[in-house]
Amino acid sequence: MSADELKEKAVDAALARMRLVGFDKVRLIDVAKEIRVSHAALYSHFADKAALLDAVIERWLSRVECAMSAVASSDIDPERRIEEWFVGLYQMKRQAALDDPEPLHAFDIASAREKPFVVAHLRTLLEQLAGLLAGAKIAREGSDACLKAEMLYEATAAFHHPTLIAQTARDNRETRLREIVALVLGGMKALPVAGRDAGRRE
Incomplete structure (x- = not known):
């Protein structure tokens, strides 16, 4: 072997x-x-049990990233692609909470400890989302798209954070997620806030 x-x-x-x-x-x-x-x-x-279990979680996260990448590179309408990206992420994690909760629980623990591979996973997802926002002309490429990706991701945390997903998995909240994504995107298009928020963070 x-x-x-x-x-x-x-x-x-x-x-x-x-x-x-x-x-x-x-x-x-x-x-x-x-x-x-x-x-x-x-x-x-x-090196130890933790390293082995981290490898298990990394494999699962890699599959999540691949699935989201497929949505991000699909040929549907750019704005609808953002919505479907979030729905895909939500349904993958919801299904894990219902059918395979232990890996999701392990991911939750790794997230709380901010393990490097979890940080890299989040960075990958935010890069995908920033690209989607720029492609839909909702954000300018670069820092504006990155900031708006963070904002949208945070606004939808209840639909992808492992702890919150585990608490609500029995109810399919896809319709509510679609409404929230549409609402936030509408606000971003109506009132660009990148410059103001960037200044506040400094």
């Missing part, structure tokens, strides 16, 4: 254990037994 194959098998096994016993009870020794390697062999690829 190559190093890459071992890592993939370890991530698969850790995810399975996470779903079976919960995020907090995953142990490296159990993962090593599952993939039939020594404990020491696993340590040569993952």
Whole structure:
């Protein structure tokens, strides 16, 4: 088994254990037994349990980023693309809360600790959103688009923050999300605030 194959098998096994016993009870020794390697062999690829679980979450976040990238590069109307981007993000996380809550819980913990891969994930999503806003002519490319992406992302936090999603997942709130995105975009088009907000932040 190559190093890459071992890592993939370890991530698969850790995810399975996470779903079976919960995020907090995953142990490296159990993962090593599952993939039939020594404990020491696993340590040569993952410094500790946290590193292995981070790899599980990173894989999940990568799939989220790919799905959102597909929406961002679709050929539908630019403004509608923004709405569908948020709906896609919301539904992915809502489905995770309903059907696969342990990885979402792990992501929530990693977010609270501001782990580097979570920060990178957020940066990727905001870059996608800034590009969408510029493409729809709702923001100018550069700092204006970046600032408005942050504002829109923050305004819709109840629909993608892992803690809040877990609390409301049983109710499909897609219609409300669409209304909020339309409202905020309408306000951005009517009253550009990038310069004023940038000055206030300094």
